[in-house]
Amino acid sequence: MIALSLTSIQGVATAQQHDQSGNQSKIVPGEQAPPADPGQRNFGGMLPATGAQRPARRPMTPRPEPKIETVALEQISMSDPYIYPDEKSHTYYLTGTGGRLYKSKDLKMWTGPFSIIDLSGTWMDGLFVAAAEIHHIGNKYYYAGTWSDHNHLIEYVPLRYNVPRNQTQLLVADSPEGPYKPLVADHEFCLGPENWDIIDGTLYEENGTTYMVFVHEWTQLIDGTMDYMPLSKDLTHRTAEPTTMFRASAAPWSKEMNSIGEATFGLKMPGWVTDGPEMFRTKTGKLGMLWASWGEHRYAQGIAYSTSGSIKGPWVHQKEAFKEDNSGHGMLFTTFEGKRLFIIHHVEANGPRKPQIWEADDSGDKLVLGKRYL
């Protein structure tokens, strides 16, 4: 696009979407992809297929804090579960979509949900958070979560989608229990390119550089990608523009959404999904990435391995999904006893998404799924 020369815009009458100061004016929503058939399988709620937007957000009345309880893992419903085992306090911390925190000493009984973030003074204040994660880097704790502002469109993809602002952002705290506050105080700050629809970012360190590995959404791109961007030492900004690692369609188990009858937000949107990147190394030093998409049996967990052993890839996909049957967006963690475990969410029929913990063997070059642990 930098290749775009003046010659190519000659003859174009006006730049209607921009004012004279060069600021981008409001994106005008338009007709979206065709609506789902009645009763069709559908991820997420229904959105109007016309130019109308989601109903305006409810006025923010402080909702009562949920009651803190101690419950078994089976009683918790949560998408995109993530566990951070804190050596210091010998406590497992569980978070995910919704962004609240649960604590446990034994992985079985969990106390929560605790509110641990303070977003006042930023565009994210009061917005829903997805795919939250906790990382310990240096002597700080970082909370990576994805915020979505449906009242701030970043692009209209004609006859397809009104793309809302989606960004994975970093919060910081001195304790794993928070309170986590924005790493960059600027109200409008975005860590990724502002007009990219970015979700599910995770942190990964290689040779002293911390990278954010994230999803550039298929709703904007049709074929979703996995990308990385290097971050500054203090993680406050990216130091280079993102690099694409792979596209969803490159994996044999990831299927085109319309071809498997999956509608999204009530729309028949064609394309291939990338979700939930999580980096890991096997005991033999191989670099792998867990990531999720939709396949023959709905939501699915896949793995790609880096042939070079570095984030730069090339990334080679496993032929088969690691786990399917409407399960995905999982991650690996190590118990205080040194056992490798895999936490993932699973959906039974039309039920809620519920976390499950499985054993995983990472002693060889490839991760092998073991038996159900919890």
Place this chain on the structure above:
Amino acid sequence: MYTLSAHSDSIFQNNNNITLHYLAMKKLLTLVMSGVLSSAMMAQLPETISQPVAKKQLVPTVTIPAPPGSKGFGMPQTTKPANGKAPAPRPMRGSASANDPRDITTTTLEEMSMSDPYVFADPATKTYYLTGSGGAIYKSKDLKTWTGPYGAYDTRGTWMADAKFVAAAEIHQVNGKYYYAASFGSNELVDVVPRRYNVRRHQTMILEADKADGPYKLKNTNPNYDYLPHSWDIIDGTIYVENGQPYMVFVHEWMQTFDGTMEYVKLSPDLSKTISEPVMLFRASESPCPLEMVGNGEMTYGLKLPGWVTDGPELFRTKTGKLGMLWASWGVKRYLQCIAYSQSGTIDGPWIQEPKPFIDNNTGHGMFFTTLEGKRMFIVHHADGDGPRKPQIWEVDDSGDKVVLGKRFI
């Protein structure tokens, strides 16, 4: 392109790792304008500027090869013909220049191989002109025997002079002038879609002549003119006039956009330049006829490119005044011919896709024409297996609101 927003940081300007995500390309134009030029400055630009803004070197991306033995468009043909003879080499003419010497012969239509055939019936000379991919012109008085190939254009001194690719040529008569619309390609890399495709320059260009034989020449005074943004992969543009306003209706290729689109721009009265921003009419995936290419086992130029194809728009009106568009894609029986009708009767649609192909079985990229005797006909190309693409002519009935395919004519 994202870095060219008002918030772009200069530290990124020299980074070669910028990923070029295609879908924001549509906004590119305006982003560049916002980042580099204010609209007030734009208004003062003379019409024929040729110096480019500072241009970044594009780094070609890795592409994903097709598995051995795949079927697909533009692939090396591995199957042998039944008669044991070596398959006829595909004609890959790089040029249909009127300045090149040619051997002119007369053959029957059945003997010809041609993709994307287009017939223009010229009342002035009472002659049928046939052109298509390759770009050369054949002439006939009866549609059965054809004399050619004649050179069509003189592009010396323009970027098209060294074109390696001339596809889907058409001849139109507008306001007494003859116009030749064809897609020209060069090896210039104009965009990179990471891990998918290195996009070369492809533009549908409109050339002008005083008679149907040509030679057709670029009317625009800028020899490096592009009708659409330079970095867009544009093919199969056709000319359509509505209420006195000429339009180019074109394909923005799926290889760059994944889900190919059909779009239009308004043209100046002499068709020499574009005078509006592109407007999208529909995406390939909206029609039930096309299937996703990789899922359907169709490879493209030996690459595993997922997505949905738009090809060959051709506008027509039925006798009852309904506005329709023929266009082509790939589906259950390989190449096929789709039709969409405009609900409003104008180019702005909405365009409603017919649920079934107009013709399929590896047949498509056709157009309607009227014989000098007033009979409506449909010319289309068909391929038997991996054989060459050959033109066929069919009768059609356009007396109702929807065109009905008749019997084979030639």
